[in-house]
Amino acid sequence: MNEARLPGRRPIGAQLGVGLSGPSLYVSKSAASKIVAVADDEKWLHCKDTEFPSTFMDFKVASNYTLVNDILDPFEIESKVHFPSISQNLPADEELLESDLSDDDEKEGNTVFLNEHSKESLVSNLHWRKPSPQIISSDLQIYRNTEEKKHSMFELIDENRSESLHFDFVPKELLSNLTRSDTILEAQQERSRKLNRHNLSVIDPTVKDLFVIGNVQSSSDLRHDNEQRQIIAFSTGHSGSNLIISPLKLEPSDTEHDIYSIAGCSSVFKIDLKSKIKTIKIPTVASSLGRYSDCIIAITECSLHIIKIKSIDNKYTKIDCHVFDPLYFTELSDFPFADVAFNPWDLTQFAIIDTKGNWAIGSLPFQNKNFNGLILNDSLRGSIFDPQETSLRKKVIWSSHHTRILLMDQSKIVEVDFGLNWQSEIVQAKTWSELLDLKEMNEYFSILLTSQEIIFLRNKSHNNEITRDLSWKHNLDHNDKTYRMFIQKVDDGYKAIFFVYITSRRHKNVYMQAFTLTNNGELIRYVAEPIIFQIPQKTEGVDSIQFVEQSLNHYSPEPNAHYNINLNLFIKGTNSKAMTTLILTNNKNYDKISSYESDKWTIEGHIGRTEIENPSTEITFFIQDIVNKFEKTLTLDYNKDKELELFQQFGYHLSESMNRLLEQWEDSGSFCSQRSFTELHDLPQHFENLSEFTSLLEQFIQYYKDQELLFTDLKTISNLLLYEEVDDIDIIYNKLLQCWGLLNDDAEFLTREIVKQIVWTMLKFNKKNKYEKLSHKIRNSLGQRYKDTIDLWDMNELDDENDLEYGSSKSTVPLHSQSQHSMSSQMQIPIIKSSQNKVAKRGKSLNSRHSVRVGGSQVNTQLDNGSMMGSQLASSLPDTMTPAFSLLSAPSSQLISQPVSQVRDSQRSKKKKKKIGGFG
């Protein structure tokens, strides 16, 4: 029976939008209910499909997980480290940190633990913003340029690996408070700023999907009557020239939604196309052929590549492909290819268009011939170049007939029948809108996205012409030319639902509207008002969305429940190579984001485990770690009076274990690698007096320095953190507090804990004479020429030392006055602010700290000048030291007595004298 169409004038069709309902047709219930598919209580055939419940479009983001990580080439990185997946069930503090490394690996040591990438992804995911640019000195850089990989301090030994995974400590509150990155992204922007001052990012409209998901059915599958396989193809690599084809698997899961994963590295097909990939496509095949395509098309900057899938292993372990010789753009004309489409009725024929509108029909080579290249037909070519059109945006799709193609540029669509040698213009858009995207929907319809509307083009109308059937005004900003359209088809027995997504690169909001089409392709209607959702990934815009085939669940016992669907979306954001999966659901019972995704961080292949960590795993992991640490310290009762006792005990334990270690080293006699303080002893649970802690460390270090041990200088730590050389932990703490104090009420506590942990994990020591022995040995093994060179180095150092001694002795007298002057000019105002804060909060402890700070810093000056003269460019010392003599310390140290560390202070004063003597 001929089904009704919507009324409307023919070339225009129904024009719909929010509040625009368009024409309707009266349907008398008793008279025509069998002709027209309307709901029982409806008297009109609307443009709106009223069959769906009103809540149908209430889609929410239910869950998201990462399919492919944001690493350049997921199958190249030999990830030796497996970050354990975190689940809520695990006992949080103990089971969390575990190493999957075998014993052999551990002995090898020196595994690069933290690769540069995971750090970058961490930083970019944090989206740091400078909390308050005025406070922080301009050269403070939190993560950039630290080059931690090369630094010896980061060479960890294996025993404590589980304890110190990362050196970037990020409090949870910071993560939520900070929203924008100031590191990686900014660096990129800075680079582009040099190129164009206005910081405009330019995109090529011919760059389309850089990853596709689709079904393929190879000829061997057809022979063996196998079903189609779902595959994913995407571009990777530094220049985006590697194409990876991998099976996409549906993981068995007991959750309500589907979980997809891609296979491990052994089962993917990888090819380097030698040029940046612009578009990847999987051709669509007419439904009448009853099969799927077996080709994957990739357009690069200079050529067209077609890869034919010969077979996919039944267990998804191997993809066997045949790669045709590429077709270079010079074969057609002088411009790069923009788009390609396969003939849906002939799997060997394709149409191609270049960026200026030159098009041609080509075909795959015949089998059993020596020639393996793609052939362009010499007679079937032409051009739709329009001198009024400057954009490179060009599209080609197949029309209703096997010799007809539709060619689109930004201002027109031309239908070409290369069989009958005619072309005709279907639409011209030069006035109020621009054509942005054209997609095949099914055999009846194509969808056109303009800057104003979504337009459904009917391919087969009464006289075989293309007509505009229905349009939806989307009200999106028509100045944004970066919109892309994606269509998801969901089958529902007798009608199909088409979800049309519009994405932009300007923002990460996705516009989504649903349309239904009856099975015979007659009646197309919209479902409800469109919705807008935001994708949860941290990205600036959306590059592409891909889908898997889905259908409505008809077997649900509940009424209306088969309208509840979970839509699987595969999303790639701009500026990232990661592909994530998003699940949209309109199921009302689905309130919370499911906890499943927190478990699902790693993707496991069949042969050989390739872990692809989610960058945010590390962060979650981190946060968990930090929270645990903090919780531990928080739970203890803190007693200020007992702190001294605590330190004494701690010092005792520390030196005890140190002695033990030294004995061990003596016994072993061989070369001993660098050791960390964390090995010796854990930090005491809770203490507040950081200056006391500093002085304890100083004494400890001083004592063992005499025993020829080398220690990490505190200044190095502060230099890495603050770009200033400060040797008092308390000052590091204060500086950090200036930055973080504004962010959180508990900043004092958090900062103190962080500083403690940083210091404790970064302090390393080694036995000096062991190194000397080693260096002796190495030196002896060298040739004379190299020896001379090394000797020359020593000479320089000596010279420096002489200069230095000369310089320092000369400037001893003015040094103090000089620093007094410079401190007032160099110290920044907020320091006063922060000290006042502390006065209000902790009256007593302040006294001791300030006094100790003065003492401590001076002691260190002395130490440095004395023992480490050669290693530092000491002429710069007075300048870098000045902040240590801070404003706040000067007056308070005179006023207030030192109740806690009197004993040590007296020691220090002795040293002070010594020092003066030394300089004099």
Next chain:
Amino acid sequence: MFEIPVNVNSKTLSNERKLRYRYINQFTRRFERKDDRNGMITPETSEDELQQRKKRDWLHVIGEYGSDDDERSGGQQDDEEEEEEVIDEDYNLNNEERKFFKKIDKPQETYEHWPSHRKKTRIQRDILTYHRYNKVSRYVERKMANSLVHVSSKNRYHFKCKIDGMEIVEPLHKGATNFQLKQIETLTNLLYLNVNRGNWEIAYKIFAMLIRIPKVDIRSVWNVGNRILYEKDKLRSLEFLEWMSSVYSTRVTFIQGINYRFDPVFRSGSKNHTPKYTLQWLWNSLLEYTEQLFENDDENIDKLIDKIAEMVLIPPFMDDPEIWFIYSMCHMVKADFLSSKFDTHSVGSMRDISMNQVIQHINDVKRYLNVCKEKSQGQYESNEMIITKQLKAFEVRLYKEPVFPLEPENDLDGDNEEEVDESNVFEDSANYFEFDDTQEQLNDLDTQQYFHDTDDSSSS
């Protein structure tokens, strides 16, 4: 993210347009001109020219010849002509846009031009080569150099990207330049978001605020207002649309020569373009009044019919097939209602009157559908088949036996067999003859045929 209902204009934007259209115009002219020249036979070179060419070649060999001048091979005469043109254009720099749009048809019904009768031409076989493109574009770029000097660097960069065919992600006109614009932007975004999320109360408030800002043209957002009011109070939304139709005149003529900043598609009407809010008003009223009618309130629908009857006397409504379609739909609703109310037990003049009423309406439907067909030249998709079938069913109701309720699908199949069934219903010939008097009013052959058939069968 969403389109704002005011016209944003700034120097940057107008400069951008100026540059773009100037480039396009120059390029097009040069490109097409080359076309012509290619078609002509090259004239023989004169002695003078040969000398010049020789000189130039020698200079080229020495290396003194500027690369820019390469392009002059067209001859000096051409260059002089072009120089004149350039001077001319400098005067008309503002008119570049108008010049561009002069040749372009500005559609009113749609944003794009959708030709109803497509011309089929031979395939354009000439492939554009880099050589030709480069020649033209270099020439045009040289011509453009002057106008590029005086624009801002941002404009220049934007222009360069545009002519390379690239898209720029960031908007050229970045955000609001004043507070009012900022407010409009924010309100518009909030408005659409809340409409999409179905927060009608908030959307109502936002809309009320938005339209009170002086610059905002309600014609750009009336559809959203209609949607919001529809949720709040259906009748209010009808009033709103009626107000829109009465306040904004349709008596203006749409002049192709003017460059409109706003499209007329959904915004306005003219002498040959029915505004969309009027159509929306009529549709919404009809849908609403249909509901009312079946709750036995026929006052409004009669008023609507009267109103449309008045409207179809004046342009643009008299030429709009959709108005005629709505008109016929009104009568169809009426016919359905009256026929379903028709009491087959009634006798005498009461019966005649009500029967005549139904038939009158049925005829009106057919008549106006024909007008609709005429006005659209057969281009209106009116589902005539379905309408006719339904009308038949309405008519059948008048004659059916109350004892045997008619199965709707029987008369829809339209088979012979069904007509035999029908014949039983019309045993009462008196009815038929009574009907015969009014039959003259029926234009439609289908119905006549139908009743002749039944006549035959009943007499046999």
